[in-house]
Each structure stands twice: as C-alpha cells, then as structure tokens.
Amino acid sequence: MECVSVIIVTHNTAGLLVECLSRLYESQLDHPLEIYVVDNASTDGTLSLVRRTFPEVKTIVASTNLGFAGGNNLALQQILANIPSGVDRRARGVLLLNSDCFVDVDTVRLTSRFLDDHPEAGVVGPKLVLRDGELDLACRRSFPTPASALFKLSGLARRFPNNSRFARYNLTFLDPDTTAEVDSVVGAYMFVRLAAIDDAGLLDESFFMYGEDLDWAFRIKEHGWKVYYYPEASALHFKGASSSRSSYRLIIEFYRAMYLFQRKHYAPNTFVLLNWLIAAGIFIRGCIALALNLVRPSTSKRVA
Numbered sequence: 627m628e629c630v631s632v633i634i635v636t637h638n639t640a641g642l643l644v645e646c647l648s649r650l651y652e653s654q655l656d657h658p659l660e661i662y663v664v665d666n667a668s669t670d671g672t673l674s675l676v677r678r679t680f681p682e683v684k685t686i687v688a689s690t691n692l693g694f695a696g697g698n699n700l701a702l703q704q705i706l707a708n709i710p711s712g713v714d715r716r717a718r719g720v721l722l723l724n725s726d727c728f729v730d731v732d733t734v735r736l737t738s739r740f741l742d743d744h745p746e747a748g749v750v751g752p753k754l755v756l757r758d759g760e761l762d763l764a765c766r767r768s769f770p771t772p773a774s775a776l777f778k779l780s781g782l783a784r785r786f787p788n789n790s791r792f793a794r795y796n797l798t799f800l801d802p803d804t805t806a807e808v809d810s811v812v813g814a815y816m817f818v819r820l821a822a823i824d825d826a827g828l829l830d831e832s833f834f835m836y837g838e839d840l841d842w843a844f845r846i847k848e849h850g851w852k853v854y855y856y857p858e859a860s861a862l863h864f865k866g867a868s869s870s871r872s873s874y875r876l877i878i879e880f881y882r883a884m885y886l887f888q889r890k891h892y893a894p895n896t897f898v899l900l901n902w903l904i905a906a907g908i909f910i911r912g913c914i915a916l917a918l919n920l921v922r923p924s925t926s927k928r929v930a
Contacts, residue, residue: 628714630659630738630817631705632721635697637666640675642864643725647680650723653734660684662701666691694813695829695838698722702828709820716745718820722839726864727754727814736859737817748822748851749843751811752859753802762863763796764812766855769844770795770887772896772904779911808855809847813839814863818846825849830890835876837883844891873919881912 632650636643643663650661664686665673676683686700705720719741721734733752740750754762768774771794777783778795787798800806816839826845829838843853885908893901 628657628717630655630657630719630721630734631701632659632661632723632734633664633698633701633705634662634723634725635664635666635694635701636668636672636725637691637697638668638670638672639725640668640670640672643672644675644679646723646725646728647676647683649728649730650734651680652731653729654731655735655738657738659734662686662704664688664697664701666693666697693831693834693838695831695833698838699828699831702823706820706823715820715824717742720818720820720823722813722816722818724814724863728862728864729815730860730862733815733859733861737815737856740854740856740859741817741819744852744854746852747854748819748825748846748849749811749853750817750856751815751854752861753855753857754812754814754861754863756863756865761802762812762814762865763798764814764865765863766797766800766806766808766811767840768794768797768809769840769891770884772888772892772900775884775888775904776907779907803857805857806855807852810840810843810853811855814865815861816842818842819851822846822849822851825851832886832890833883834879835883836880837887840883840887841890844887874916877912877915877919881908881915884908 634643634646662684663676666688667690673685673687676685688697688700702720709715719738737750737752741747751765754765756762774795777792782792783795786792790799793799797808826842826849830841833841847853885905888904
C-alpha cells in the first residue's frame with residue numbers, strides 16, 4: 627500500500643476513541659497513515675477532545691447520527707475525491723476501524739502487506755479477540771443466506787459448531803488461526819482496496835448499524851474480488867462496550883438489517899411465498915430476542 631486512509635466513525639465514545647487512536651499511533655508501519663474521525667453528532671465532547679489530543683487527525687462533523695454507513699461514506703467521499711489522477715488505486719487502501727477496536731503494533735502493517743501480496747484480494751480482516759479472550763465470531767462470516775440464517779437463529783449453529791452445514795454463518799468449524807477466504811469480515815476492522823471500492827461503490831446507507839459490511843463485501847465479491855480472514859494480524863475488540871444502554875434499538879436494527887439483506891440480494895430470485903416465510907421468521911425471531919432481553923440482567927443483554 628502506498629498510503630492507508632483510516633476512518634473511525636464515533637458517536638459518544640470519547641474514551642474508547644482516545645485509546646483507539648493512541649494504539650493506532652503506536653503502530654509500526656511501512657506506509658504513511660491519514661486518519662479521519664467522523665463525529666456522528668456526539669454530545670460527550672468527542673470532537674474537542676480529538677482536536678486537542680490528536681490535532682493531526684482530520685475531523686468530519688455530521689449534524690445528525692448517520693449510522694455506520696452514512697458516517698463512513700462522508701469520509702470515503704473525501705478520500706476518493708482527493709486521490710490525485712494517475713495514482714494506482716490498486717495500491718491504495720482504506721481501513722474502516724471502530725472506536726472500540728484496539729490494534730496491535732503490527733496489525734495495520736500486516737494487513738496492508740497482505741493486500742500487497744494478494745492482488746486478487748479486495749478486503750482483508752484480522753483475527754479479533756474479545757475482552758474475555760474469546761474469538762469475536764463476527765470477524766469471519768458467510769453471507770446470511772436463508773439456510774445459514776435459519777441455522778443460526780434456530781440455535782443449530784451453536785449446538786453443532788463443528789458442522790460445516792449448520793455452522794456456516796460464523797464458520798466456527800474453521801481453525802481460527804488459519805488464513806481463509808471468506809464471504810465477509812466485520813466492519814470493526816475492514817481493510818478495503820481502493821480499486822474494489824471504485825467497482826462496488828460506497829456503503830449502502832439503508833443499513834444503519836448492522837449489515838453494511840456484509841452488503842459491501844457481497845457487492846465487492848460480485849465484481850470478482852476476494853475477501854480474506856488473516857489471523858496473523860490481530861486486534862482487541864471491546865464489542866458492545868458502548869451499546870448496552872441501547873440494546874433494544876440494536877436488536878431492532880440487527881433484525882432489520884437481516885431483512886434488508888435478504889430483500890436486496892436473495893428475494894428477487896426466491897419464490898414469493900418463501901420470501902414471506904423468511905420475513906415472518908425474521909420478525910418472530912426479533913420479537914423473541916426483544917422479549918428475552920426484558921428478563922436478562924443488564925450485564926447480560928445482547929443483540930442476538
């Protein structure tokens with residue numbers, strides 16, 4: 627990579643963001659970084675804190691919370707517009723990074739080198755580890771086909787994690803320490819080649835906080851690029867660190883994103899009655915998730 631542009635979208639995560647940026651600036655790099663922070667209408671002083679602590683960071687202010695896709699697109703538009711003509715866009719990359727994702731010193735360098743060494747790769751993501759040391763299952767996924775979504779939502783994927791059919795969604799049957807071509811990595815750390823963005827376009831803002839990464843990877847792969855999970859690089863993901871207070875909204879957005887993905891990518895080629903059944907299943911499972919969250923302790927609330 628000749629240069630890596632990093633985009634961090636934040637909404638009221640000032641403390642996490644400072645740690646995220648501090649880790650990023652400790653990185654051992656082969657190529658220069660330019661960092662964009664998109665403030666999605668925070669009310670916790672995020673913008674002033676970033677400008678005071680990291681004056682070299684480029685800041686973009688959104689007047690309302692545009693969500694993950696909308697916030698990232700603000701920076702992507704600037705990055706794409708500022709690339710000089712004649713630059714090899716296959717040799718430039720954009721890293722989407724969550725404010726609750728803390729990179730190791732060599733994470734950016736290793737994933738950058740991976741794209742350099744694999745010209746067919748449009749996207750690469752590292753191994754993400756949660757605070758309890760467990761693998762973040764979202765860091766390597768298959769697309770939520772009707773079958774894989776059914777196995778996940780019915781609990782079969784959790785019951786049979788080593789079954790390549792039932793556990794297709796989160797690929798739990800794969801060795802977490804082995805590089806693999808996958809359908810998608812997670813937007814918490816999603817390193818994308820600029821030429822792949824040129825082909826696929828920007829993130830779809832119909833998705834607010836879930837599913838945008840899956841949809842983007844789907845469109846990138848449609849243009850012939852490959853997506854890789856690369857565990858030689860790793861990062862710590864404080865997943866859910868800032869979301870417990872709005873867990874019900876997150877549940878609604880999670881199942882809404884699943885419905886949008888199905889409608890956009892599978893419904894046109896699916897029998898209409900089956901589409902109705904899939905939509906009904908997503909709605910019912912979402913209602914169950916909301917009901918279960920009502921009875922869970924606040925420390926145990928989750929999206930799915």
